[in-house]
Amino acid sequence: MSVRAVYALTGDVGDAPARAEALAVEQSHEFPPDLAPAKAAPSRAHVVSVEEAGPDLALATVEFPDDLVGDELTQLIVMVFGNCALLPGVRLVDLDVPKALAAAVGGGPALGVEGVRRVLGVPTRPILATALKPVGLPVEDLAALGRAFAEGGIDLIKDDQGLGDQRWAPYAERVPRIAEAIAEGNAASGHAARYLPCFDAPPERVEERLRIAVESGAGGLLVVPGVGGLPLLRWLARNTPDDFVLLAHPALLGSLAVSPTAGIAPDVLYGPLLRLSGADAAIFPSYGGRFSFTPEECRAIADGCARPFAGLAPSLPTPGGGMSPDRVPELVDFYGRDVVLLIGGELHRGGDPRGAAERFRSLAEQHA
Amino acid sequence: MSVRAVYALTGDVGDAPARAEALAVEQSHEFPPDLAPAKAAPSRAHVVSVEEAGPDLALATVEFPDDLVGDELTQLIVMVFGNCALLPGVRLVDLDVPKALAAAVGGGPALGVEGVRRVLGVPTRPILATALKPVGLPVEDLAALGRAFAEGGIDLIKDDQGLGDQRWAPYAERVPRIAEAIAEGNAASGHAARYLPCFDAPPERVEERLRIAVESGAGGLLVVPGVGGLPLLRWLARNTPDDFVLLAHPALLGSLAVSPTAGIAPDVLYGPLLRLSGADAAIFPSYGGRFSFTPEECRAIADGCARPFAGLAPSLPTPGGGMSPDRVPELVDFYGRDVVLLIGGELHRGGDPRGAAERFRSLAEQHA
Numbered sequence: 174m175s176v177r178a179v180y181a182l183t184g185d186v187g188d189a190p191a192r193a194e195a196l197a198v199e200q201s202h203e204f205p206p207d208l209a210p211a212k213a214a215p216s217r218a219h220v221v222s223v224e225e226a227g228p229d230l231a232l233a234t235v236e237f238p239d240d241l242v243g244d245e246l247t248q249l250i251v252m253v254f255g256n257c258a259l260l261p262g263v264r265l266v267d268l269d270v271p272k273a274l275a276a277a278v279g280g281g282p283a284l285g286v287e288g289v290r291r292v293l294g295v296p297t298r299p300i301l302a303t304a305l306k307p308v309g310l311p312v313e314d315l316a317a318l319g320r321a322f323a324e325g326g327i328d329l330i331k332d333d334q335g336l337g338d339q340r341w342a343p344y345a346e347r348v349p350r351i352a353e354a355i356a357e358g359n360a361a362s363g364h365a366a367r368y369l370p371c372f373d374a375p376p377e378r379v380e381e382r383l384r385i386a387v388e389s390g391a392g393g394l395l396v397v398p399g400v401g402g403l404p405l406l407r408w409l410a411r412n413t414p415d416d417f418v419l420l421a422h423p424a425l426l427g428s429l430a431v432s433p434t435a436g437i438a439p440d441v442l443y444g445p446l447l448r449l450s451g452a453d454a455a456i457f458p459s460y461g462g463r464f465s466f467t468p469e470e471c472r473a474i475a476d477g478c479a480r481p482f483a484g485l486a487p488s489l490p491t492p493g494g495g496m497s498p499d500r501v502p503e504l505v506d507f508y509g510r511d512v513v514l515l516i517g518g519e520l521h522r523g524g525d526p527r528g529a530a531e532r533f534r535s536l537a538e539q540h541a
Numbered sequence: 542m543s544v545r546a547v548y549a550l551t552g553d554v555g556d557a558p559a560r561a562e563a564l565a566v567e568q569s570h571e572f573p574p575d576l577a578p579a580k581a582a583p584s585r586a587h588v589v590s591v592e593e594a595g596p597d598l599a600l601a602t603v604e605f606p607d608d609l610v611g612d613e614l615t616q617l618i619v620m621v622f623g624n625c626a627l628l629p630g631v632r633l634v635d636l637d638v639p640k641a642l643a644a645a646v647g648g649g650p651a652l653g654v655e656g657v658r659r660v661l662g663v664p665t666r667p668i669l670a671t672a673l674k675p676v677g678l679p680v681e682d683l684a685a686l687g688r689a690f691a692e693g694g695i696d697l698i699k700d701d702q703g704l705g706d707q708r709w710a711p712y713a714e715r716v717p718r719i720a721e722a723i724a725e726g727n728a729a730s731g732h733a734a735r736y737l738p739c740f741d742a743p744p745e746r747v748e749e750r751l752r753i754a755v756e757s758g759a760g761g762l763l764v765v766p767g768v769g770g771l772p773l774l775r776w777l778a779r780n781t782p783d784d785f786v787l788l789a790h791p792a793l794l795g796s797l798a799v800s801p802t803a804g805i806a807p808d809v810l811y812g813p814l815l816r817l818s819g820a821d822a823a824i825f826p827s828y829g830g831r832f833s834f835t836p837e838e839c840r841a842i843a844d845g846c847a848r849p850f851a852g853l854a855p856s857l858p859t860p861g862g863g864m865s866p867d868r869v870p871e872l873v874d875f876y877g878r879d880v881v882l883l884i885g886g887e888l889h890r891g892g893d894p895r896g897a898a899e900r901f902r903s904l905a906e907q908h909a
Contacts, residue, residue, distance in 0.1 A: 199831070203675065209675055210675075212677070213678050217677070240707055240708055243708070243711075255702060255765075255767075259833075306572050307572040307577055308569065308609065309582070310581050334619055334623060337611040339584070339609060341584060373615040375647075376744070376747070376776040377780075400615050400623075401772060408744040408745060412745075423627060424623030424626065425618060425797075427626045428797050431629050432800040436799065464628060494627070517572070518576060
């Protein structure tokens, strides 16, 4: 078995076979085929099939030699969607990676669904998450929120992705204090909430910020791979404590999945690609919120997180982006129990975050 | 002055004012405005203006408090285009960053146009670049190509972005040998070609790969920030030898600029954003090649590289993607002399890469 990628080609289907051939060249040799030296032939990708899928749509399956990856996630990404990211009318819609290759690139969630459930002590019900926000609050206010959410029974309490190292709540002050407050909330309530600081460090601060998170007793990280790169997420999956939950945030990254005729299909991006990169859970904008995915797209994303892929652990779909506790029954019916339900600002409505968290938890337990 | 971003909002212009307000909230507080604590007010972004720009197009200017950046490029990116990357119909079309803030995030090309010209010893004419390819060739073949291009007078000889650490030409063998061959070519011809290895290292190999490049006498790097992250490019700009030329490749990154109604406008992406991230030169797919930008978009990209921005040095637009020597006069007329002309596969036509390079150089000198 080899790496296979399926590309949706939008446009005249009569042109699709030639476009598919050009794509296979672009993503491997990137060299005029008539000039390619014979000894380079083993590194060339090939078109397996081109199928008409609609009046202006064809699906091209391309097979890549495994050796083209050089056992590195970086080059795997370049190979399957480097240059063709520059092309309108070309969308990556499916990806298969052999198990051995996925293992060789060091891919896969360290925890996955089972591991996250184990470290949280939540064997079956939906997992609950919220965000500490808004940016601009001082550390003590964020810590008080963290404590209230831990007391109320939220499992994963993450920093908002907008929390960096701003003067209002610098990382080195914020992370230890919030971790402490959440631990206090856990002690008071008997819950086991985990704190996930926003990890959006420039390369020169990666080690220091990680050390602070670990020493503070954080339980994982909110990672922003669109900014820091998918390879940094993979590195974190291999270089953080065994029980660290890595939650991927779609800031910037999500741009890949916005166009229906270009980029990467949302189910491939939030599923296989983030799993390969080591995400235990992937936040995406759910239908019915502030963003634009359809229920069908959200269903496909959840399937992309769960389905067998490259021998890697499944990840947890994490629908967010304007959710509210009222929607818990509907969201559980839709996504099933292997889900992280992420509710942010709406837990603040009514001015009682602890009470809102308790209600959120109660609804999730009732609908498990 | 503050950070200002202009977003093109596609859709009913009657909705634009409300969408602009929602955008300012999304990119700063990401919190229901009616619930936002008063003490967080200084961290909120604000709409400066919303102007109708067409039947279904409005331009919204949003001003962000400088403190929201926390003096880190990572958070600057999250702030100006993190969550709104998830929204179709929202495109970042202009960006202004105060000089002091750009300096604080460590932004800007270390060399820029003047610096690259100085280290290359090319004061006025267009700069010439080519790629070593295709992947699959053994080290000696790539080295022979490198020598031929150096003898022929190419200034920047880069690895193809498809060259990672594959078995055909592993990085640790390839980079020293090619650097040596290019030095031999320079010694024979009197030219001063620089070798730019493809730098697409996973985080754990960044330091080792950089050391190999420096010790080999490479003259810069081909960086792939779409994969490794824009912050890694910035780090390289601050942590490589003073004369290292950093050339940014658009693999994956280019997806941001593919949709006309979402993502980041090509001139902002390849210009200001890559300059902030430290690129001395930015490869983009030129009009008239294998990709799809119009001449107008290419002109805007060149302007984005050159225009005053945040007190940063200008960068070199590097049109590529299916160029040929025949087009040199046209390209120089179009882009001007402050340009890197990148011709890859077509220099192999005729089977005499050295001769093709000489012709390429001669054409560039005639049209300087």
